[in-house]
Amino acid sequence: MNGIKNSLKSIYWDREIETAPREEIEKIQLKRLKDTVGYFYKSNPVYRKHLDSKGVKPEDIKSLEDIKYLPFMDKSTLRENYPLGYLCVDKKKIREVHMSSGFTGKPVMMLYTEQDIDQWATCMARCYRMAGIEEGTVIQITPSFGLFNGGFGFYHGARKAGLFVIPTGPGNTLRQIKLANDLKTEVITGVVSYGIRIMEVMKDNNLSIPSLKKGLFGAEVFSQKMKKRLSSGLGIEVFDIYGMTETGGVGTTGMDCPFHNGIHVWEDQYIVEVVDPNSGEPVPDGQEGELVFTSLTRRAVPVIRFRSGDLSSIKSREKCDCGRTHLRIDYIKGRVDDMLIVKGVNFFPGQVEEVLMSIPGVREHYQIIVEEKNGIKNAYLHVEAEEGVDSSQIEKKLGETLGVSLKSKIFKPGQLERKPGKAERVVYMREKKEKSRG
Numbered sequence: 001m002n003g004i005k006n007s008l009k010s011i012y013w014d015r016e017i018e019t020a021p022r023e024e025i026e027k028i029q030l031k032r033l034k035d036t037v038g039y040f041y042k043s044n045p046v047y048r049k050h051l052d053s054k055g056v057k058p059e060d061i062k063s064l065e066d067i068k069y070l071p072f073m074d075k076s077t078l079r080e081n082y083p084l085g086y087l088c089v090d091k092k093k094i095r096e097v098h099m100s101s102g103f104t105g106k107p108v109m110m111l112y113t114e115q116d117i118d119q120w121a122t123c124m125a126r127c128y129r130m131a132g133i134e135e136g137t138v139i140q141i142t143p144s145f146g147l148f149n150g151g152f153g154f155y156h157g158a159r160k161a162g163l164f165v166i167p168t169g170p171g172n173t174l175r176q177i178k179l180a181n182d183l184k185t186e187v188i189t190g191v192v193s194y195g196i197r198i199m200e201v202m203k204d205n206n207l208s209i210p211s212l213k214k215g216l217f218g219a220e221v222f223s224q225k226m227k228k229r230l231s232s233g234l235g236i237e238v239f240d241i242y243g244m245t246e247t248g249g250v251g252t253t254g255m256d257c258p259f260h261n262g263i264h265v266w267e268d269q270y271i272v273e274v275v276d277p278n279s280g281e282p283v284p285d286g287q288e289g290e291l292v293f294t295s296l297t298r299r300a301v302p303v304i305r306f307r308s309g310d311l312s313s314i315k316s317r318e319k320c321d322c323g324r325t326h327l328r329i330d331y332i333k334g335r336v337d338d339m340l341i342v343k344g345v346n347f348f349p350g351q352v353e354e355v356l357m358s359i360p361g362v363r364e365h366y367q368i369i370v371e372e373k374n375g376i377k378n379a380y381l382h383v384e385a386e387e388g389v390d391s392s393q394i395e396k397k398l399g400e401t402l403g404v405s406l407k408s409k410i411f412k413p414g415q416l417e418r419k420p421g422k423a424e425r426v427v428y429m430r431e432k433k434e435k436s437r438g
């Protein structure tokens, strides 16, 4: 479909839309916003009631700023209507389902029509071209193929972008490395911790994948320092891909481009707002807050003003050096509900990771253990490090940088448990806390 329009070596999937002037993008956004709200209102009684209870009608949306009159949706509104409460189409039109990997309670379910799968694949195809991944490139997809959206998201997009797919899923890392060498894999995709796992197994076995050039990673805590480690450990350029179950899966909301200066959000597909996590009021560009997404083209289950729980800020609405005009958000700092408060100090797992990865000899596996006794939270750290690193060094650096006192216990490389799937960076000893991202 888009094959003719896009030459083999294009760095854009759809140059016209990816580089459209801002006024043009905003015109598309307003039209699609009106259409989506009207469509959702008309085709879904639950959403209609939701809007009616706030005294808002679809016709009230006359400009993009009017989006602020629409009520928020969040994980709980989606969960309360599990499984099919927010469905806008006949069930016979559904082609696929994915679910969030939350640890407790009902999962968030995302349903896809044929058109929704195509929208997802198009977002992903844009990400691939943005990373300079051309038709015919050999790509190894390591996230699992199942209810988690990762495996299928990379797959649908790769099919559209004309890539040579090796759908390994996660695990059996030695075999993955062999296969990568046999077929000359050029691009690898995965959750961050699996990228680390591959790097580790290569190092321990003195192996390499010389053909590998690029990696697309996401879905977990991902500090800039960890990104650097992955990049140098695997000898590749690393891209931070963003998306979540509720917006339709990996890559739907965007990725960073080769200039690595924030994440481009596909603005003709989504409106992104940044709000104060407490008051819900919009904050100015540059100020940190919670990201809120509105889908503009999804049919089975649209989301309108979905509170993602992810903290970031609008980095720039100016045209990027890559030529794209779609705005950039800063790299995700953490999730609102992942913020830890220990002895009066607030911090995020990603900040701890950033500090750890700046200490030579500290390895990429760590866990923050949170204990709650009589309502008082205490946290300590389990971290793998090479010989010569001692815990006081880590504690001192954490104290200096974050002002937090975290007792640290050092483990030899390989000693901490590796679990399949997403890494559990924060372990709650008494109550498990809900957290999921894509």
Ligand SMILES: [Zn+2]
Pocket (backbone or CB within 6 Å): 257, 258, 259, 264, 320, 321, 322, 323, 324
């Ligand atoms: Zn760019």
